[in-house]
Amino acid sequence: MATAPTEAAQEQIKIVTDATCTFCGCVCDDIDLTVQDNRITEAKRACVLGKAWFFSHEIEDRPSCLIDGQPASLEEGYDRSAQILTEGRFPIIYGLSDSPCEAQRVAVSITDWIDGTIDTTTSVCHGPSGMAFQGVGEVTCTLGEVMNRGDMIMFWGSNPAESHPRHFTKYSLMPKGLFTPNGRKDRTCVIVDVRKTKSAKAADLFIQIKPRRDFEALWTLRALAKGVSLDAQEVERQTGVELAVWQDLMERMKACKFGVIFFGMGLTMTRGKHVNSEALLALTRDMNAFTRFVAKPNRGHGNVTGADNVVAWRTGYPFGVNHARGYPRFNPGEYTTSDTLARGEADCGMTIACDPMANFSQPAREHLASIPFIALDAQETPTTRAATVAFTVATYGINTGGTVYRMDDVPIPLRPAFDSPHPSDFEILSQIEMRVRQIQGVRA
Amino acid sequence: MMAETFILIPGRTSKQGCGISEGKFKEKYQSEIYTLQVSPADMERLGLEKGDMVRLQGEHGQVEVAVAPAKKDELPEGLLFIAYGEISSRLMGGDTHGTGMPTSKGMDVELEVLK
Numbered sequence: 001m002a003t004a005p006t007e008a009a010q011e012q013i014k015i016v017t018d019a020t021c022t023f024c025g026c027v028c029d030d031i032d033l034t035v036q037d038n039r040i041t042e043a044k045r046a047c048v049l050g051k052a053w054f055f056s057h058e059i060e061d062r063p064s065c066l067i068d069g070q071p072a073s074l075e076e077g078y079d080r081s082a083q084i085l086t087e088g089r090f091p092i093i094y095g096l097s098d099s100p101c102e103a104q105r106v107a108v109s110i111t112d113w114i115d116g117t118i119d120t121t122t123s124v125c126h127g128p129s130g131m132a133f134q135g136v137g138e139v140t141c142t143l144g145e146v147m148n149r150g151d152m153i154m155f156w157g158s159n160p161a162e163s164h165p166r167h168f169t170k171y172s173l174m175p176k177g178l179f180t181p182n183g184r185k186d187r188t189c190v191i192v193d194v195r196k197t198k199s200a201k202a203a204d205l206f207i208q209i210k211p212r213r214d215f216e217a218l219w220t221l222r223a224l225a226k227g228v229s230l231d232a233q234e235v236e237r238q239t240g241v242e243l244a245v246w247q248d249l250m251e252r253m254k255a256c257k258f259g260v261i262f263f264g265m266g267l268t269m270t271r272g273k274h275v276n277s278e279a280l281l282a283l284t285r286d287m288n289a290f291t292r293f294v295a296k297p298n299r300g301h302g303n304v305t306g307a308d309n310v311v312a313w314r315t316g317y318p319f320g321v322n323h324a325r326g327y328p329r330f331n332p333g334e335y336t337t338s339d340t341l342a343r344g345e346a347d348c349g350m351t352i353a354c355d356p357m358a359n360f361s362q363p364a365r366e367h368l369a370s371i372p373f374i375a376l377d378a379q380e381t382p383t384t385r386a387a388t389v390a391f392t393v394a395t396y397g398i399n400t401g402g403t404v405y406r407m408d409d410v411p412i413p414l415r416p417a418f419d420s421p422h423p424s425d426f427e428i429l430s431q432i433e434m435r436v437r438q439i440q441g442v443r444a
Numbered sequence: 445m446m447a448e449t450f451i452l453i454p455g456r457t458s459k460q461g462c463g464i465s466e467g468k469f470k471e472k473y474q475s476e477i478y479t480l481q482v483s484p485a486d487m488e489r490l491g492l493e494k495g496d497m498v499r500l501q502g503e504h505g506q507v508e509v510a511v512a513p514a515k516k517d518e519l520p521e522g523l524l525f526i527a528y529g530e531i532s533s534r535l536m537g538g539d540t541h542g543t544g545m546p547t548s549k550g551m552d553v554e555l556e557v558l559k
Contacts, residue, residue, distance in 0.1 A: 023465065052462035123544035131543065163456040194550075195453060195525065196518045211451045211523065212550045265455065270550040273543045300456070320544055336544025343538070358468065358530040361546050362505055363538035381468055382530060 012036055019415045021046055022098065022302025022397040023053040024164050025407030026171070035417045040398070047165035054417075057378060057395045064422045066390040074391075074423065074431070081350070081374045081389050082435035088348030088372075090324070091116035094337040095354030096311075097125075097304035098378075100402025100414060103425035104303075104310040107352060110433050112314075113440060115323045117346075120307040121354050122319040123336040125265070126297045128274035129281075130308065130318050131332055135274075136281040141260075141294045142408045148177035149292075152256030154190045156280060157214060157266020158298045161198040167298070168202055172262065179257075188252060192217065193266060207249070210240030212271040217241065218279035224250040225286045259293040265300075274332075299407035302397070306405035341367045349373040350432075352425060353393075357382035374432075376425055391428050394420035402426070447554035448490075452500065452524045454532035454548060468529075477529035480509040483519040487511065490557055497558040500524075502551055504537035508558065524553070 016033040021043075033054060034042035043054040065077035072080075085091050093111050096104050097120060111118040122130060146153070153172050160167035168174055173184055180186040191203040192214075200206040209217045216238040223230055224246060232243040239246070253259055261284055267276035280295060287293035299305050308318040315321045317330035320337075333339055337356065340346045341364035348371055357365055358381060368386065375387035378395040394400045399420035403411050463473025480500070482492065492498070492511050499508050509531060519525055526532050528548070535553065536546045 023461070048458050049461045049465075052465040056465040056467070119544075124546070124548070127544045159455065162458045163461070165458065195520065195523055198518075208520065211453070265549060268545060269548040271547070273541065273545050273547075332544040333540055333542035336540065338538070338540050338544055338546050342540075342546075355468070359528070359533050361536040361538045362534055365533070379467065 014417070016415055016417050019417060020397050020404065020412055021050040021053060022404055022414070023049045025299030025301065025305060026164050026166055027302055027404055027406035027412050028166055028170060029412050033417050038418045040417055049165055054398065057398045059420050060379065060392050060422065062380065062392045064392050066387075068388060074428075077389050077391060078428070078431040078435055081432045082439055084348050084372045084374060084388065085110065085114050085116070085350065085432070086436055086439045088114070088116075090340070090345050090347050092337060092340050092346040092349040093118045093352070094349065094356065095121060095352040096307040097121040097301035098353035098396065099303060099307075099425045100396050100400070100404055101303070101306045101310050101411075102402045103352070103396075103429055104307050105314065106426060106429035106433055107350075108311055108314040110350075110429065110436055111321075112323055113433070113436050115326065117320075117322040117324070117335050117340060118311060118315070119321070119335065119337040119340075120304065120311060120319045121301060122304055122308055123332065124338060124359070125300055125304060126268055126277075127319055127332060127336065128268040129263070129277040129297045131274040132277035132281050136278050137285065138281060139284050139288060139294050140296055140408070142410055143171040143296075143406065145294075146260050146296070147171050147175045147180070149179050149258040150177075150260045151180060151186055152188050152190070152253060152259040154192070154259065154261040155199060156192045156218075156261055156263045157270075157276075158262050158264025159193070159197040159199045160262070160298060161202065163264070163300065164298055167262075172260070173202060188256070190249065190252070205249070205252075207241055207245060210238075213239050214267055214270065214276045215272045215279050217246070218276070218283050220246050221250055221253075222279070222283050222286055225254075225283065225290070253287060253293070254290045256291055259287060259291065261293070261295045262298050263295065264298045296408060303404040305407055305409055306403070306411075309405055309409065338364055341365075347371055350376070351383055351387070352376045352429075353378075355381045355383045357386050376428055392422050393428060394422045394424045396425065400424040400426070447501065447556040450486075450522055450524045450553055450555050452502070452526065452532070452535065452551045452553045454526050454528035457527045460527035460529065473529070476527045477531045478509050479526065480511050481514040481519060481525040482511050483521050483523065484513045485521050487513050490555075492557065499556045499558055500535065500553040501556065502535040502553045505534040507531050507534050524555070
């Protein structure tokens with residue numbers, strides 16, 4: 001028979017209200033956590049991904065620092081890290097999407113001191129969209145505006161039911177907003193994808209297009225918006241969808257009061273990449289001749305948007321930034337990490353809150369395994385196992401505070417649940433920065 | 445059986461997302477990234493049952509994975525889906541076409557039944 005917690009146990013239970021979940025870019029900041037014995041036992045309002053995030057991040061029973069796979073002191077780890085970074089001719093720093101802004105800033109500083117290249121996981125996520133923002137521009141708004149005004153909600157190449165489980169309920173489809181008082185009933189949901197994802201069940205209209213034909217489909221809509229006549233057979237051959245379906249969609253888009261297109265990796269990771277994102281952003285811009293329309297990339301990780309912001313503040317560019325000439329230069333394809341590794345250009349590096357040894361191409365992974373690098377992560381991953389120096393860090397948002405950016409560029413504070421004996425990203429990077437400056441002969 | 449060409453779509457699943465937090469070396473994550481979803485019609489045509497092994501050969505690498513039928517009409521014929529991770533990454537090439545992004549979705553693969 002279960003017994004009620006003893007008084008002593010009751011005293012150990014802590015409730016953290018309005019905690020911030022940083023698994024995905026929704027960055028839900030309304031989670032109530034129950035904390036007992038340095039574990040989170042309940043996460044009210046968290047989705048399945050959030051629950052796994054909160055329940056799984058216990059205090060890792062691992063050394064805070066490993067050098068060549070052997071336990072070492074933090075001091076030794078900091079010294080070795082600074083040595084690696086200052087001895088390289090082409091150092092790279094990569095990752096940052098699961099670190100708070102305060103730590104990201106230090107990473108940029110270190111990159112500057114060592115004339116290195118800094119890149120974030122944006123480059124393998126919405127980096128192509130970042131290029132498209134520069135080329136076309138972004139007509140956008142916050143998620144709060146979507147909730148309050150959006151009556152035509154489109155998802156293109158994005159599957160929020162699996163990647164952002166609270167997206168529909170918290171922001172885009174279900175909530176009752178100022179100008180959408182009837183919630184779902186005030187909205188039309190359109191999903192465009194190459195397969196019928198779990199998200200499609202929520203759609204009023206699901207359009208299945210031919211794989212690798214997103215650009216053609218978006219350009220078809222642009223043509224329809226501008227009144228260009230199209231060959232029906234050619235449209236169907238190119239997109240896999242009848243012209244009449246696109247015509248119907250365009251009429252619905254023109255008739256709405258506030259349209260929103262959320263887009264995802266279905267555009268950025270496939271044939272066309274940044275050109276797909278450009279097409280969608282251009283369509284969004286075109287629609288503003290008829291009604292109000294905005295676009296928003298669905299960002300995958302808790303603070304990848306923060307990384308864009310911080311790197312942009314500090315260097316003028318959002319990702320893939322090289323400092324070898326003493327000033328920042330931006331060139332995706334040249335300074336982005338998939339490339340600097342796959343071409344064998346980087347000769348040392350630091351990975352922060354990311355797992356390139358799991359997620360990069362084989363040539364990139366083989367090269368990373370061959371160079372000395374430092375890895376910072378809250379958990380053991382293929383990347384930490386391959387690192388010369390591996391730091392186990394306290395988990396941001398669970399053990400440490402700081403600031404993160406939601407996918408719509410709204411900054412949100414973290415409300416940690418319990419302490420960790422492991423150091424934070426910020427602490428480790430600050431110590432490494434100090435030693436880098438000492439090696440360079442600058443008084444810290 | 446001759447190898448057949450399919451289009452592979454790696455992507456996020458909630459099981460894979462949970463597995464990232466629970467531990468990438470644990471069974472939940474590992475089984476999810478090793479499981480290839482195939483449309484029921486393709487499964488039947490190829491004589492495949494759940495758990496059978498197939499080889500996917502791409503331009504840049506090959507992997508051997510277990511198959512599972514996609515639910516209902518989630519996948520059209522000719523399309524394959526796998527939760528992204530260390531396995532799907534082996535099929536990515538190093539060329540990012542000047543974008544920083546390797547082609548990670550919509551890759552042509554040759555599927556060979558191993559059983």
